[in-house]
Amino acid sequence: MDFDLTEDQALIASAVRQIVARHLADPTSADFVLNAPVVERELTENGFLGATSEMGLGPVEGLLIAEEVGRLPFAIEAATSGILGRAILDAHPVRRPLAVALAPADGPIRYLQGGGAAVIITDDDVRLLQVEEQDVERVPAVFAYPFGRFRRLNVDKAVVLEGVAPESAKQWWRVVIAAEIGVAGRAALEATVEFVKQRRQFNRAIGSFQAVQHRLAHVATLVQGIEWLTRRAATSGAAADAALAATMAQQSAGLIHADCTQFHGAYGTTLDCPLHFWAYRLRALRGELKGLSHQSVEAARSLWPDAVAKQSRAVRPA
Amino acid sequence: MNFDWTPSQNSFRQRIRDVLDRELQDDWPQKSRLDPSSEYVSRFSREFCPTLAREGLLIPHWPQQDGGEGLDPFHHWILGEEMFAIGEPRSYQYMSVNWAGPAIRKYGTPRQKAELLPRITGGTMIFCQGFSEPGAGSDLAAMKTKAERSESGGFVINGSKIWTSGASLADVCFLLARTGQGRKDISAFLVPMDTPGIDVRIVASFNGERSFHEVFFTDVQAPEDAVLGEVGRGWDIVMSVLADERVGAPRYALTMRGIDIGVGILAGRGQFDEPAQIRAAQAMAACHAAQLLCLSVIDDRAKGRPPSGSTSVARYCLNAADRLAADFFEEFLSDDLVLNENPVLAAAYRRTASSGIASGTAEMQMNAIARDVLRLPRE
Structure with a gap:
């Protein structure tokens, strides 16, 4: 170790x-x-x-x-x-930016844009699509990522990635989600710490108030936890590690966003304040790959496969 | 970056498990209730720890010249994980080998070393920690227990301690007492618990049978050589030894086991549905985060780096994980908690209640994170 x-x-x-x-x-x-x-x-x-x-x-x-x-x-x-x-x-050969989506991929997708590529995960396989300008339209969004939507998606035109199981693609997508939440959380925290050192109220820096310090300490703990879980998941390549990292990340993203924005006051909600580049990414990432509950169930399946299978048998109608 | 245990670490863990399999009877969970503060476990520890000593598993992390194997902090941590997960069969002897013994090794007089170290390394000596007082918890420097020079030589100790774990089971109290007027003018004493003038009362708690005590010191005579280290340096001694130990107990080891047991119980009843899966997984994710944060601190220690704010991050994360585990237990296993029939589940649940309090409160950890990690102003 x-x-x-x-x-x-x-x-x-x-x-x-x-x-x-x-x-x-x-x-x-x-x-x-x-x-x-x-x-x-x-x-x-x-x-x-x-x-x-x-x-x-x-x-x-x-x-x-x-x-x-x-x-x-x-x-x-x-x-x-x-x-x-x-x-x-x-x-x-893959162009950038690379987007990833679950079929039918009919909603807004991060980084989907003409000239890039997309990984489409179906129930049965994983496909790679080189995305052309005419295939997509830009989605104006406030979440600090570029979003696009397929005007039309013909999954059959995409190249099937032989030997790549949908579960494997989802596993690595979970690592991506955890990584992006970890780094956006770290950047949001650092921006907030600098802000509360400078911003003064009641003749003192607001970062000197224990109420502020404790909440940022909690955020720091969440960020460090996400970072190590993500690094382990990327290193081990284990499905359970990826699901645990994404679970911890999506579980924490809301609180990190909320507290970092809170301590910036109204300024934090404006485009003048760079915080939104990271805080709103955290919001966007909370729902990716069906969101926290989905990652949590996936983590449970990885950690306790027998218990989950037993439960499935118990509720299956005779 | 590598998150795998080495073959040596894996075989060391197996060595411990083999001994536990052999020495702990099948009825260990029922008899011990996984409560290191119980009379049963305390009595058991006085046979079990000598066995561990014979197996080279009581002080493997101590230097070879002091009877250990000189194994690195990861091995020490593995030992703690295995013991904590199974209910700490060493009882409070874990304190003897983790920090009281090392403190005596570092600061003790030749007589103290000769008298106490063989009993610690032999697995027959239980310490209690006389630190907290009714008016001095997180603010330990506010302690009032006094040790005053007596005319006949030595010291006379008066005062009281509280929350003292295992005091009614202990042989010696590792006591902090005030020896001067300054806020940190505090000395460390090694006081046998059978010394006249010491009165011990159990404080009932669901934490454990003898988890908490009040200890009263009334004109307790302590000889000059009961002082550990220099007079007035007790604070430094304790801070130095605890900083060296850093994270404390690997609490997640029992919490994770409790979650696994809870999942098994629910699955057996057909109640491990998606809401339960979600809660269990979220608690487990936090436990894994806590484990990695603890191990990163152990890695720093193994590499000889000085203690840092990461220790507080790890300790606070242990508390946060325990809260999520308690949420899972209480929401999905409340009947089992009330019936108290599964000792592992009960112990894991019980432990979550104290994790933000023991060995430095969650608030103290957050203060330290704000100061040492985030560098926030104090004003």
């Missing part, structure tokens, strides 16, 4: 951190979603983004990269391609 990054992992994280650090300053334009083609290009040219990696990076490294990239206010898809993509797409 070793909680430190390997030398290679630390080098990768450090290199991405250096790129990210150059762009961490508050965004000058306030919008619900911020794109940053320059940053994205720099990360891509250095081989840090994408489902295929010339450097041989796997889902763990994908997670570490997503942890760094997610600290930016910009919507840069790093987790889905870097974690799920590297785990299940093997040598398939």
